[in-house]
Amino acid sequence: MPVMEYLERNAKLYGDEVALVELNPTEPDTRRMSWKEYSLIESDTFAPYRREITWSVFEEKANRCANLLLQRGVGKGDKVAILMYNCLEWLPIYFGILKTGAIAVPFNFRYDAGEIFYCAELAEVSVIIFGPKFIGRIETNAERLSKGRLLIYVGDNCPSFAESYHLMVADCPSTKPNVPPITDDDFGAIYFSSGTTGFPKAILHKHRSLTQAAKMEQKHHATTHEDVFLCIPPLYHTGAKFHWMGSLVVGGKAILLKGTKPDIILQTVSQEHCTIVWLLVPWAQDILGALDRGQLKLEDYELAQWRLMHIGAQPVPSSLIRHWKKYFPHHAYDTNYGLSESTGPGCVHLGMENIHKVGAIGVPGYRWECKIVDSNGQEVPRGEVGELCVKGPGVMTCYYNNEQATAEVLRNGWLFTGDMARQDEDGFYFLVDRKKDVIVSGGENIYPVQIEDFLHKFAKIKDVAVIGMPDKRLGEICTAIIEIKEDTACTEAEIDEFCLELPRYKRPKKIIFAPVPRNATGKIEKPKLRKLYGADNLVAKQVESEEECV
Template sequence: MRITDILTQNSRLYRDKIALVERIPARSARKELTWHQFYTMSCQLANGLWQHGIKKSDTVVQLMTNNLEWLPIYFGILYTGAWAVPLNFRFESDKILMCARTAEPKAFIFGPEFIEPIDGIRQELADCVTLWIFAGPKETCPDWAVCFDTFIAGQKKDHPPEIDAGPDDDAALYFTSGTTGAPKAVLITHQNLTHACEVENRHHGQTHEDVFLCIPPLYHTGAKMHWMGSLLMGGKCILLNGVKPEWILEAISEEQCTIAWLLVPWAHDILIAIENGTIDLSKYRLEQWRLMHSGAQPVPPSLVERWKQYFPCQAYDTNYGLTESTGPGCIHLGIENSHHVGPIGKAGYGWEAKIVDKQGNHLFANETGELIVRGPGVMRAYYKNDLATKEALKDGWLYTGDIARYDKDGFIWLVDRRKDMIIYGGENIFPNEIENFFLTHEKIKDIAVIGVPDERLGEIPAGIISVKPHCMICEQDILDFQQALPRYKRLRKIFFGDVPRNPTGKIEKPKLRRLYAEDKRKDPQKLMH
């Protein structure tokens, strides 16, 4: 089965049921699409692309922020047999150009936010891009592009182009976030995508009646693959534009959402708003909210414990995955194990997992090594990068680059990214362990730990600390608090400032290293309000 077959089926089974709702709280706006409207829009785009010469195995770039048309456009591309290439909407012109040169798209679909950056690079893509489609208001469409509504007008609505394609055909190129290096192009298949649907549904038991709240960017595998569990059952999805705690709770209350996937910073902000009285939970209808799950980064156990205090009747799950594993689900805690807070869990549905040393030998309880996974969601390859593919894929196993360990019960604990490890006087320090410790402090909102060069010790651990609103903390408070840590894990430099995170919640450590580790003259700020 191809992923598009599920949409075709949903249009037939749930024709006039609501499939997608877009909420824009900042403008008090709300729009919706039925499953049939979703399908017909995708068919119209597919037929238009097909008539323009877009065929199987061509590539079409999609650069858009979340909106009601995002998913119909994505499926419209897939219906042609072409590869969808969703790009990170935070990429600047140089990275957009780099990704486009790798993908060599014949068509480029973009939103109104990207007119200027694309106009600056489009001449450099003239050798491959023959069609620019503007997914925005007709009156703001640049003269070198065709408006999406105009492009699909008059195209066939009842069925997409007939193509010879199957589950093993390639479907999409996803670029990694680039948090530990330049983005790499991950080639995934229709089988990868359909397996993501099955994994998510097996893990969280979505039914047709469930309502899924989707906030993260759709260009990323995480948000979309979590939604795919609802796609499989024809369930409703709420696309929320905005991450303010009150907007999230209003959406859950007014749309009667039953499942929400929240990044760690958003869950953290909700808890802070509850604790400081900004949010009164009694004003919202939340009794139907049956599951909150999180992932995309290590989830601090202290956050989950605090969450359960306010939402004791909710199920909880932790999810782990990579772009290379077609998103989350290769490892998950499991709703039935939510009492076991801390680890990322065990191998997910259809997946295998091992922790190995540098020679590839299987490690056991409390031995730290690299997490590797194998299953139907493993990418085809890094596109146009044979060396990186050879390093990541060995005998069907995907080497994740993440450092992990088993506990005595067989649960996997994510220790840290291999590239983020700090080598301090010969000792290996994993920043995530220190970050989790400091997040138990009642005044600390967020923290990032990085290695700062040191002539004698190689690297020393430094902490960039963000303080909760209306709280005051100084360097001595941090020094006193960390006495509970082993001496070698204690921070040797302390900075107070913002902790930047990308749209999927991961700390942007390369940016912090440029700001702090590469400037030895920077002095710690002693006090932060």
């Protein structure tokens, strides 16, 4: 059944119970403040804001949004984009879009003006619903974007080139919209690839994918009505939204937290009595670092109810989890592997009962199949490295308006992930690296994730990324960009000595001490690093050198 039916059921069963809480501990509620009032606020005197809605109000707001869109001519198959930071309006708008039979199209809030226009054109979006932080980026393209599109602004002081969501929705009925039945075979959402390998691709999913993700999340983490889920990552991403949908299935409460500092996370877990927390690797590292330095003390917080910490969106160093368990020995732990093409996390998952296999991405998730193949698409013997392929009810329909790219990754129902992996004797899958990230040095294949996982064991390292840099003799050399922990000194010689445990060909030939950039979902931005330190940068330097010689 489509996920909107869970919302309707929750409104009937748990109507007066809190469904969503928006919590911002670092900023005052400026939604109705003038700029003058805002400028006079002293950062140490304001009261942070907290908003909440019940399941019945959630349902009513979604219905009002749906009826508004229907009044403005939006119908089945139309595409409606959402460009907002996490807030209490986000999910009701998303469900309002689904209730019309239209296709929800979440936009990455990091898109610049050009990327917004590119994605709107690619997905053939007819409506863009955006928030206050994006006025400038929308205004840059307002003339182009408004041609054949409706621009709707969610907030106060609506700009002249858009229409006010709050003014329009206030007069719309809160009753269920009158539309033809929506089935699992209808299209429900378009998500965009992260763009870490080039321009984003538009990923089209049917409603069955959304329902599969919701059911799977609830089963994987045994989510109950009493659980409280802490959601920090951006809702435009499949990971955040579909992890939250485990709570949707059981009518559980969720906290939308704005803030990623260690003290803010622990304070929220404590005050809101959170039981399930999904973290990204950098946030977990920051919490551990603060605990190691004594900046945080666990006894200052009420954390006994916190039962599960899980991580996804990027490879997780096993050393990090062992470190975590020293501070939180009672925590269940899980990691989830997935792609937006597979409706986000969970097509492979470790399982809370398999902590002894930390380091693996796990086994096939609920209703999923997996296999590892060679370059000819033939399955490889267990233990050998090949490309991971997944098959299940959450696989995308296609890359929208891109038949060639679709044909490259979808074959006989199997999604070719582009990730290199191996399977051990117990049937657990281990991620080796991205197919495109493999470094070929002197004829040897080097998988950066393996080197990164090894370097994470070094106590002084906070974060690390490994890339290939051009080399005339070897083709490429292994280069490690290393971010050192706060208030710590480290030398290249120390790193070299630590790496003596590695085979010679796997040892980094170049060390760069610098911050490791990650995107909003925690993935290392390797294209950015390659541009800074790799082939593009090398060519640019060669050109500059030649010009100097002339």
